[in-house]
Amino acid sequence: MTRRQTDFSPAPASLPGLLLAVLLAAVASGGDASAKPLLTDSQLTYASACIAGDDTAKRLIEICTRGLEENRASDGQRIEMLDSLAWSYINVDDLDRADATFGDILTIDPQAEPGLQGSAWILYMRDDYAPAAELFRQAVARKPRGQNVAGLAASQYHARQIDLDEFTGYMRAALALDPDYRWAIRELGWVLAYADRYEPALEQFRTALAKNDWDANAEYGLAYVLSQQDKWHEAFDHVTRALEIDPDYISARSRRSLILLNLDRPKQALKDADAVIEAWPAADDGYVRKARALVALGRGSEANELLAGAEKQAGASSYLLFWRAKLLAGDGDYAAALTQIERSVALEEADHYDHRLHAEIAMELDRLPQARAAIDRALQLKPGDSYTQFINALVLLREERFEQGEAAFDAAIEAGLHGDYLGDFLSALVDKSRFIQAIQMRVRYSDRTDEAESSGSVAGSN
Template identity: 25%
Template structure:
């Protein structure tokens, strides 16, 4: 199974507001600092007041607006009533004046960009970390670096008592320095003021913020807490305390601080938006939607409130609603580059790739030096398999913003997908050097380290991702895959379940869970069916709109259009069973279409491609796009070859793109999907009366077996019996460690103890890892088998070298209850008899099916004791072993297992019967 997952992305706030520049925006603190407070006389409201009132930047620090600000409502000074700043948009005079004011705010922000600042990473460290609702979202880390926490400078109402002092007092002068970014001078004046007014909340808050900016966050936080103790409903200080705590990674404390700010009787938007953003990160997006809606109701003109709502909607899988919000913003501000970038991200989440690309390009037209649309264009290309183009976009983004951590992370992922693993690891480590709290980069680093063959380091990186973001679904899923690979099946099942709790619509984790359950001996067929049906219940509703009725062409005897959907049209064990069928199909009666989810084609891909009439790459296609492609091809029978194995496209099949849908080959059980009509099997693997009740599909049993094997063209010749040369019997198993449960180890240990001097040769890629080797050795040692009786191998240079290892094996042992398939066929072709144990479900009876097809049902045991007895008996009869070794290849070649024309006729007859059964 693949261990890549769907990461998040962060978004950047709009850097400018549309509209022409007219005049300088008035600083709302000018009156506060430069003249004493004069209470205003409230007059009767008049038409047009909304556009006359000054607008404040929503993202505010304690002494000035940040460049990424948009609209926010201020709090009036003491003695002045609260005012609601509602701006109307449109073509009338009021709308034009609103746009004028927006332009003035933009000019002020531009000046503020040029002032000295502390490291933005301190205040921009926390980002949205996962796009819940679209685990396969290609735009991980893509849309920008919008800060999660917004700070508010103390407003006039917050600096209570400030106007009681002369305009040239130390606090007022300190605030002037604060606004100019001169934190050291500001701090000195605040200390001077506090010497005579030690319990002044605003001064303590300002000094705390200055301390944080000067690199002493602990002192700054303590001062802000002191201000809050003096004034418990100090909303600005509570909000800024949350921002500082979040920058230090103290998310739980930040959450409590934002909640306290929201509870205050304040008109501030920032606490609502910050709390909503943090809840999205924590996977609590439903509550976030409510908060974001409150923010948009409080100020309908607030861009940041609307953007937060769009993010929360996307996190809950309500992608269409999220896109609508983004489209509305773009209509209101058509010249905002950042909003076009947001819209592109929303459209990409919906699978509308062409429209997304157009939005990103429009963003670049408006802001040619913007790194974020370049980064998103790269993620779009990467998802479509255009890796060279993706790398170029990521490098351009890094040229525009040299320390853009998300772009460096995405570059690392693209390089890893190209097989340039060393470069990928370097890029990912650099991304983490810039932003060590970036959970997605830790997750991707784990994947890249595993590609390098270092599972231990990969697991450590996944755990770092979980420390950075507890409940990170991608890291949990990847940790589960690693545990499965190492044979820790129960732990893997737990990780997959935890990933689903964190992200309920994570279909890849759900498929991995179902696959892993086949390796758990205690799982019953009824439990597998129930767990599998839950997949459709959870993932079908978002795709219900894709389903449409079919009107098939019922012309008798016409050529049927058959599609094969698979990620394994490459060097993969499934190819050995598919290729003979494709080569033997009657092309005059069947037109063949390939739907290939193949990211890295190889020589096997090229060979298989030549056997199809039509080849469609599905890499980067959304479910909607894949469904439309299959419909456009007018497929009559669609064959899924993956089931719940890696890189499957089962979620697209929930929309039933073909009138007849079948599953076969790549998965050892029911998919649980009601939209899959049939499952091809045989009488031995799924006996009548025993298996049918535990499948959502109708079982269609092929008389000559459900497999047809194509031996490797470069397979070595069968060797003499190894024990005649070595002086001892060597048992062997080349299956995944996930199939070697405690019951298997116990049974095989009994065999080794009973056969004097015997050895066991195990081969699995996981055995390259020290921890996996230790686990296997310890397991056998607990049953009295010394380490010197085991030989553990992990890797061979070629398939021929792999097959040559069978020349060292006298008798192969099949694991249970999850039997081998390709490994059993390989062993038989190399003349090595395989001892299997038939169980109570499909995955436990495949060995029985294969051995029956080659004419050796006597090699199938009915119980663990029978399995041990047969192994000991056969190992004690070297002449029988030698005879089997000499005859097995010829027997297999002449058996139904290698009779491609017969198998193809059987499958084609099944397709015709399925087609005829349509109503």
């Protein structure tokens, strides 16, 4: 699997998906606040309507503002109104006012759980995880409910304060407190997916959908994991459903572009990529999707020009530079490819895909020390990756460490490398005049295949 088939949108659960699940009182924004009376029930006051939260976010902002101006509420009621107002601000993407409003709650009572939790979520949404974890910890101490425990778990994990197993334990505890908390269900799914634990991730997304079959984020989660498993047709069904639920779900449209490309439908992939660029002109995602579709359509020069120009819009991200290098290498321009991949691996965000490609390009240019350093870094970042192990085996052959190269290839096969790569490895042995070793390996793998087929026949006869 090539890199950036594994690429995905920046955060484990996209911001719209997070807000829909963690909002306690707010509902979808929209509508003209003046189109109907703010109070439609004669039994309601502005304060009670605000606390009930049964209206659009835009209308709730006006309702709650008026309720707070009446100065007849107790401190407890004011905290409830401020909480409803703050979440309404979040639902119209005004995080600054939401943050200030949660601060007003803490001015009334520095230990008020709604203020602690709300302020923590604001920090979380801004990727400021360590201080978010501290506020969630205080909120849990005040009231250990599902949202607080889940927020604490997610903040600590993203701040690298706990490992995956600890995170999973916290999230299971949060869901024991609130089994219907779909954000926690999906967040656990996303973290598991990013850790390549695909089957339990699928289980989480399916659980979320069982609770609400209009959950676009869960449908997208299924599409993401299934595409990671190269189950492109199944992934297409789920990503299409996600876009039926939310036509403006740009992360899902980007993923659909990738899926369409792998279903050999590059024209449709190109259309989705253009939509991603239009929606996110300052992000690298759409440009890479479009470049890959252009290559599939035989328009490689356009693809290279597109990615070169994309830096002006999206900046020099590792993702963008990786694909510039990969396309240039595909055209045989290894010197230019090396320049781009060297820029990529110099960035903090570079991952094992970048270093692995660096090794491949350096090998093509007979820069063996550079290839060795690159593949060692890739192995350090992802030692269990079978294709990385395969590239290491090829580097070992170039270094004339033939027995170690064979052992590395065997390890790659054991890690899941497809058997078709045997031919490439044997060709590399022949290129180094290791004819006898190549023949012996061919026989050994043929015997292994015969044994597997024989075992299958015996098992099938029972």
